[in-house]
Amino acid sequence: MNLKPIFKPKSACVFGVSLKNPSFPGSIIYFKNRYEYHVNIMAINPKGGEIEGQQVYKSLEDLPEIPEIGILAIRAKNVPETFEKCANAGMKGAIIISGGFAEVGPAGKKLQDKLVSISKDHDMPFLGPNCIGVYSPPYIDTFILPSERISIPKSGGNIAMISQSGGILVDQFMQKFALRNIPISSAVSIGNKAIVDEITLLDYYSKDDQTKTILMYLESLQNGRKFLTEIERHRKYGKNLMVYKAGVTPAGARAALSHTAAITTSSDLVHFGLKQYGVIQPSSEFELISFSKVLNFDLPPIFQGNVVVLSVSGGHGVVCADACTKYGFNLVDLSSKKGQLREIINPSSKDIAALGNPIDLTGSVTDYDVEQVLEFLLKQNEVEAVILLLLPYPPQISMQIGRRISIIVRNYDKPCIVYLPWLERYQIIIDGLELNGIPVAHTIEEGVQMLKGLWQKSINIKIDEHYRKKK
Amino acid sequence: MNLKPIFKPKSACVFGVSLKNPSFPGSIIYFKNRYEYHVNIMAINPKGGEIEGQQVYKSLEDLPEIPEIGILAIRAKNVPETFEKCANAGMKGAIIISGGFAEVGPAGKKLQDKLVSISKDHDMPFLGPNCIGVYSPPYIDTFILPSERISIPKSGGNIAMISQSGGILVDQFMQKFALRNIPISSAVSIGNKAIVDEITLLDYYSKDDQTKTILMYLESLQNGRKFLTEIERHRKYGKNLMVYKAGVTPAGARAALSHTAAITTSSDLVHFGLKQYGVIQPSSEFELISFSKVLNFDLPPIFQGNVVVLSVSGGHGVVCADACTKYGFNLVDLSSKKGQLREIINPSSKDIAALGNPIDLTGSVTDYDVEQVLEFLLKQNEVEAVILLLLPYPPQISMQIGRRISIIVRNYDKPCIVYLPWLERYQIIIDGLELNGIPVAHTIEEGVQMLKGLWQKSINIKIDEHYRKKK
Numbered sequence A, B: 001m002n003l004k005p006i007f008k009p010k011s012a013c014v015f016g017v018s019l020k021n022p023s024f025p026g027s028i029i030y031f032k033n034r035y036e037y038h039v040n041i042m043a044i045n046p047k048g049g050e051i052e053g054q055q056v057y058k059s060l061e062d063l064p065e066i067p068e069i070g071i072l073a074i075r076a077k078n079v080p081e082t083f084e085k086c087a088n089a090g091m092k093g094a095i096i097i098s099g100g101f102a103e104v105g106p107a108g109k110k111l112q113d114k115l116v117s118i119s120k121d122h123d124m125p126f127l128g129p130n131c132i133g134v135y136s137p138p139y140i141d142t143f144i145l146p147s148e149r150i151s152i153p154k155s156g157g158n159i160a161m162i163s164q165s166g167g168i169l170v171d172q173f174m175q176k177f178a179l180r181n182i183p184i185s186s187a188v189s190i191g192n193k194a195i196v197d198e199i200t201l202l203d204y205y206s207k208d209d210q211t212k213t214i215l216m217y218l219e220s221l222q223n224g225r226k227f228l229t230e231i232e233r234h235r236k237y238g239k240n241l242m243v244y245k246a247g248v249t250p251a252g253a254r255a256a257l258s259h260t261a262a263i264t265t266s267s268d269l270v271h272f273g274l275k276q277y278g279v280i281q282p283s284s285e286f287e288l289i290s291f292s293k294v295l296n297f298d299l300p301p302i303f304q305g306n307v308v309v310l311s312v313s314g315g316h317g318v319v320c321a322d323a324c325t326k327y328g329f330n331l332v333d334l335s336s337k338k339g340q341l342r343e344i345i346n347p348s349s350k351d352i353a354a355l356g357n358p359i360d361l362t363g364s365v366t367d368y369d370v371e372q373v374l375e376f377l378l379k380q381n382e383v384e385a386v387i388l389l390l391l392p393y394p395p396q397i398s399m400q401i402g403r404r405i406s407i408i409v410r411n412y413d414k415p416c417i418v419y420l421p422w423l424e425r426y427q428i429i430i431d432g433l434e435l436n437g438i439p440v441a442h443t444i445e446e447g448v449q450m451l452k453g454l455w456q457k458s459i460n461i462k463i464d465e466h467y468r469k470k471k
Helices: A025-036 A076-090 A106-122 A165-178 A198-206 A222-235 A250-260 A267-276 A287-298 A315-326 A335-343 A365-377 A401-411 A424-434 A444-469 B025-036 B075-086 B104-123 B166-179 B198-206 B225-237 B250-260 B265-277 B286-294 B313-327 B335-343 B367-379 B401-409 B424-434 B446-470
Strands: A011-015 A039-042 A050-051 A054-057 A069-072 A093-096 A133-136 A161-165 A186-189 A212-219 A240-245 A306-311 A384-389 A416-419 B011-015 B038-042 B050-052 B054-057 B067-071 B094-095 B134-137 B157-165 B186-189 B213-216 B241-247 B305-310 B385-389 B416-419
Touching: A011 A025, A011 B367, A011 B416, A025 A039, A025 B134, A039 B075, A050 B213, A069 A076, A076 A093, A076 A106, A161 A165, A161 A198, A161 A287, A165 A186, A165 A212, A165 A287, A165 B250, A165 B313, A198 A212, A212 A287, A222 A267, A222 A444, A240 A267, A240 A287, A250 B313, A287 A444, A287 B067, A287 B335, A306 A365, A315 A384, A315 A444, A315 B166, A315 B250, A335 A365, A365 A384, A401 A416, A401 B067, A401 B367, A416 A444, B011 B025, B025 B038, B067 B075, B067 B416, B075 B094, B075 B104, B157 B198, B157 B286, B157 B335, B166 B213, B166 B286, B198 B213, B213 B286, B225 B265, B225 B446, B241 B265, B241 B286, B286 B446, B305 B313, B313 B385, B313 B446, B367 B385, B367 B401, B401 B424, B416 B446
Parallel strands: A011 A039, A011 A069, A039 A054, A069 A093, A161 A186, A161 A212, A212 A240, A306 A384, A384 A416, B011 B038, B011 B067, B038 B054, B067 B094, B157 B186, B157 B213, B213 B241, B305 B385, B385 B416
Antiparallel strands: A050 A054, A133 A186, B050 B054, B134 B186
């Protein structure tokens, strides 16, 4: 199945552009792409005419050229006929935005079956129905929401998103990735996934050079066993695969059924199957963001879970120690290093600093203390990673601290994660860190979750070794 | 113990103002209060002289008047002598910022014991040592962090904060309360809590008219049984009491010991004791914010946990249904109401809307649909509360939707919680809701946590009934 025309079409036509209402899904898609994306887009409405100075064609036959793909945002009952016309005209793919198919009951299911059979007859893939299509800059964006209403993360990243819900994709993923400064490559909404499903897209993105991490929001797995087999088969491409499964409670599963006609496979079965193949499974929307963020940085994995918590606030150390324990980390015993540590700390915090693990440099900390202690810690063999809880409130912490820390961390092949209040006034520190390869967490727990993401990375390495030995 | 002089002093003097370094803790406190707060503040340094045009006094004896309280930000070893001078001069209280007491070991503990005995001899309360004091607008703010570096929530609220860690207070509470628009009344850091501890403050805030909710961050309870007895005794004041306990894992407990010399009482014992007396115990920093936010609104409690999820995105409905189940809520069965619901929905979403629970009005939703369906739900006897997942991305949702919803909710004595992406571009909707008494959650899970906060409220009512019957 060739999905390139759907992700990178040279030309497309939209069925369902309104002559009067610019808020119509088809109209939004048409104008958004006309002015913001590379695709050559054409509008179709049986009445023909003009909207905002642009020509509207009466039918497929009137178009100046046969476009690569068709975008259908018309009533469900009219979809099969139009889709068949597209197929007969030789188009390479379609995106079916319309709802009113399998998710509404037997009559809708019948309509959807028609689409499937047309698609198979013509070997023409389509996305949906009941979806919002693709966001694939700079080529095309069929999300039916006005650009000015949604938040879009930076493009050019290495994370691809696949979602069974358009709303979740736009609001929980793209919006939050934008807020947390995580760039993505592209995003796709699969809706009822009648033809193009998570397996098709796993294959597409596994072979895509730009993609390093594939992130999936799924409400169902039509065929859990096949999905697992395909995941095993695709391990050789070396992508990080992350699956966030919703509909895991009875109430959630019922909701999924009426949302995307999703019949959910047993959660436990899926969970353990995915785990066995190294698939990362966030347990909450927060973990999803944390894992995505840390995987976006090219950091070394954690193998044993031996970490140090370096703080400038004792309370943050306590809360972080609790969180490290909850996530299974071991706080390295530094009691034999107290003397050495005390020597490198400035006189006014020397006597009040707590030099266990967590280390608390207190509010009397200076930039230099942070640098010295951090470097000391990174040098210790038994320390695999450092989580630095850096409150920039103490007056002797400068706005250069981000860049200064990154210069040190660069010399050691160990991950350092920094928690910092995510405020605009501290953007200079955040950028000083992130532009230099150090991820910044915006809660203490997120920092620990990021460490967990790096720990998860080593599990994949171990699975690979296991496979190599078996051969 | 009279704490009024510490919270609302007319005058104060600061020991430890530097003549050269404006970043010194004493200097920061002096200048902050000199220009930003009502207290008449005076600077003391044995050398005397001037800083930035302000007179510095050589000693207590040189001051033009005896201030109500003394603020000590000098080396630990000099603290007892200075504190005793303050007591002898007739001051009413002190705030001891300095660290280097019980938290550093036996020598420090001895110094701290001296302070306790002076305090008892003179019946003069003090905060700390090893703390950042009070934030009590418009009277005084002894937080040793420059105002321009920290985020302060709106004042005039009804939540009082008590924290064993200054860093947690400033960064996890005040900063996040500011971000999430939760006003507070005052905040206090108790540090080693040698004299003024959680029990003293429970008493102070229980009798304070402005305070409706008392929020505590504790790393330890010196006397768990006494704390519980005092909580029982103070129930009659009708305040919400929330305790967030850190140091609950072995690693966390060790960190707490070196942070505030905190010896933690058994977590299970404390947990069940607190629960019995209706104390709200957030299980994470996220729950703490959610509970605080919802308690700040004067909403009716939830008794049975029967809720409806109203969404404009199917995926949000699924995720929220999972979260509702996780938190123990029951999604009311609306299957007999489908016909009635379908009648009140606009023609373009009528056929694609999912009318179970969750209800999904889809992206074709209009303001009017939300109003109609919400009102219908609030009218149903079996529905105790509605959580509305309102994505403002669909083009037919107007920027007036917040105010429009609030006009409906006002007529029913039932809570409605709204999830909305917390973005500046949607501030007009957020304010439309929050200024009219409807709390806005910034994650789906936060919305469900807010419902849990209201459920918790009913537990206190039940405990009160239980006590009345016993009498």
